[in-house]
Amino acid sequence: MRKTKFSKAQSEYKEAKERFEKANEAFQNKLAVVKVLGVVNQEKIEELIEETSLHTALNDLGAAEKLLLEWSHEAIQSEKDYLQNKETIDKMYAFIDRDPDIKAKLIQAAMKIV
Known part of the structure; x- marks a missing residue:
C-alpha cells in the first residue's frame, strides 16, 4: 500500500484539523462533566476553552485552511x-469566506490534489 505524499499546505491542514478535533473532543468531554456537576456559565466555558486550547486550535485550523486554499x-x-472553467472556479474561490459549503467542497478537492 503506497502512502500518499501531501504537499506542505495539505500536511499542515491535516495536522491542524487533527489538533482541532482533539481539542474539540477534550472541550466537549470537560463540558459534559461540568454540566453534570453544576451550572454552565460563560466564565466556565471560557475557562474550558482556555484549558483545552480550543481557540488556538480553531485559529490554527483557519490559517491552515487559508493556506491550503x-x-x-x-x-x-x-x-x-x-x-x-476558469471564470466559474475563480468565482468559487472568491466566495469561500461567504459560503461555507463552497469552502468545504474546495477544501475536500484540495486534499485530493497529488
Missing part, C-alpha cells in the same frame, strides 16, 4: 479543467 488555487491553474 491559496495553494490549491495556484496548483490547479495549469490544469485543463481549470482553464476551461
Whole structure:
C-alpha cells in the first residue's frame, strides 16, 4: 500500500484539523462533566476553552485552511479543467469566506490534489 505524499499546505491542514478535533473532543468531554456537576456559565466555558486550547486550535485550523486554499488555487491553474472553467472556479474561490459549503467542497478537492 503506497502512502500518499501531501504537499506542505495539505500536511499542515491535516495536522491542524487533527489538533482541532482533539481539542474539540477534550472541550466537549470537560463540558459534559461540568454540566453534570453544576451550572454552565460563560466564565466556565471560557475557562474550558482556555484549558483545552480550543481557540488556538480553531485559529490554527483557519490559517491552515487559508493556506491550503491559496495553494490549491495556484496548483490547479495549469490544469485543463481549470482553464476551461476558469471564470466559474475563480468565482468559487472568491466566495469561500461567504459560503461555507463552497469552502468545504474546495477544501475536500484540495486534499485530493497529488
